[in-house]
Amino acid sequence: MKRNILIIIYVILFSLCAPQAIAQTQTQQGDTPDSIRISLLTCASGEEIYSLFGHTAIRYENYTRGIDAVFNYGMFNFNTPNFIFRFALGETDYQLGVTDYERFAAEYDYFGRDVWQQTLNLSQEEKTRLVNLLQENYLPENRVYRYNFFYDNCATRPRDLIEKTINGSLEYADNMTDTQTGITFRDLLHRYTEGHPWSRFGIDLCIGSQADKPINRRLMMFIPFYVQEFFNKAQIADTTGQVRPLVAADEKVVTTGSTAADHQSGGITPMQASLLLFIIVTTATIYGISKGKTLWGVDLILFLAAGLAGCVLAFLVLFSQHPAVSPNYLLFVFHPLHLLCLPCMLNKVRKKKLSQYMLGNFIVLTLFIGLWAIIPQEFDLAVLPLALCLLIRSASNLILSYKRK
Structure with missing residues (x-):
């Protein structure tokens, strides 16, 4: 005040x-x-x-x-x-x-x-x-x-x-x-967001692969x-x-x-938060599979949040005049389709039926994580546990629908 x-x-x-x-x-x-x-x-x-x-x-x-x-x-x-x-x-x-x-x-x-x-x-x-x-x-x-x-x-x-x-x-x-400096826009953004992990995380989500090219x-x-x-x-x-x-x-x-150091922010970091979420989702998924429960409420929260984040990223890529926001390969993880397909996907999950959307999401995220190192964009490591949460929930649907047969 x-x-x-x-x-x-x-x-x-x-x-x-x-x-x-x-x-x-x-x-x-x-x-x-x-x-x-x-x-x-x-x-x-x-x-x-x-x-x-x-x-x-x-x-x-x-x-x-x-x-x-x-x-x-x-x-x-x-x-x-x-x-x-x-x-x-x-x-x-x-x-x-x-x-x-x-x-x-x-x-x-x-x-x-x-x-x-x-x-x-x-x-x-x-x-x-x-x-x-x-x-x-x-x-x-x-x-x-x-x-x-x-x-x-x-x-x-x-x-x-x-x-x-x-x-x-x-x-x-x-x-x-x-341009042979070995320094990118993202390198400089990281240098001056040191000690501000949430600011860095937010910037990394919004800035696309153009920020990873060497600059003069x-x-x-x-x-x-x-x-x-x-x-x-x-x-x-x-x-x-x-x-x-x-x-x-x-x-x-x-x-x-x-x-x-006097201007650094404290509290839980994005990596700590995403790891905690990963542990909770993994534990809940193992429990759900063992008990034959779909836990569709977990899917609702996760895919709703991922879809909303995807809407923001898609908006920046398609409409924003900000430099270096497009292309953004994080749209393979967070995208508006999570919202559009959510009702149909949840209906399948609740009935323990195979969701084609969950199958497609499982394949896309498996490729994204497997090709992480060669994708021409630097991602915040906190994205990895978040992607794994979505991957695990997709795997849960595949496993439960297979058991039902």
Whole structure:
């Protein structure tokens, strides 16, 4: 509750202060080169799923005019009509916001998230161009953009803007287009969901096989920490042939004392939960077979849950604009047919008659588990006990229908 109150206060203050901050960012001819400083801010991970991957913002300081503002491409509103539905469709709109640096730093300090600052080694002309672009981006007709987690987010937008202002070219120390990195989108998602097993499990369910293809270093920059890392080693080659480092200074401006361990989630993990379910289902199935009982209620719960999960996955594959959600081989385990065929299948199970659906499900799951290692998609191991639960229940029907004969 306390955290929610703070967020509400922050939004109110942002609304009051943003117009004043943006109005003051007009660059005057009298500003000297050393009166303006522009920096890239990189913020540590937080506890919420949308903050696990850190954050990037641009800080603009004008010492002669007393301006210290932060341009933030990560603003969104949970209260937007149909927010959850639009998010699932991949039609989430973010916007550029402007706030006072002190309030920005206070917010991150409160949530225990450190902030690093990289002072950009820009010329006066480049600084002026960047500020003008930020002003243009903040116009009401420009500030809202269609968010894309991998390709167009709060980290890639500042990077692209800074590259656009360079009077020459920005040269990175590494080959940014080489895909032989051995790193995939899923690898990076796993790295920054460490200690958050349920977030990782949910992401792994929704992200398909496209996330398991190697990516180049430039695509890695959807993670703010990679923008920070690659900027530290980048150089500006200007039109005069001079070369200078992009980053003039690197420092931590918000130090909270918190570590990644402080933001980890506790409780039972998906693997523990799925193993527990597997033990319960296996024990119940053995009992049912030995007593000649179908235990169709167990099938109702399991296949209903699997069908609902399958509807979500099928929706993402067929309709969502999110990248890398299709194809998703988990649809062989969780799919809408579980719901469509549930009444007929339960009718057969209750009468101990052979269900063709159960037979087909048994074959599909046997192949899925047998080919697990060579399917071109990385699955969370917690999926295996869940698939085995469905497999065991299908086997139960086959065994009981055979005994009935």
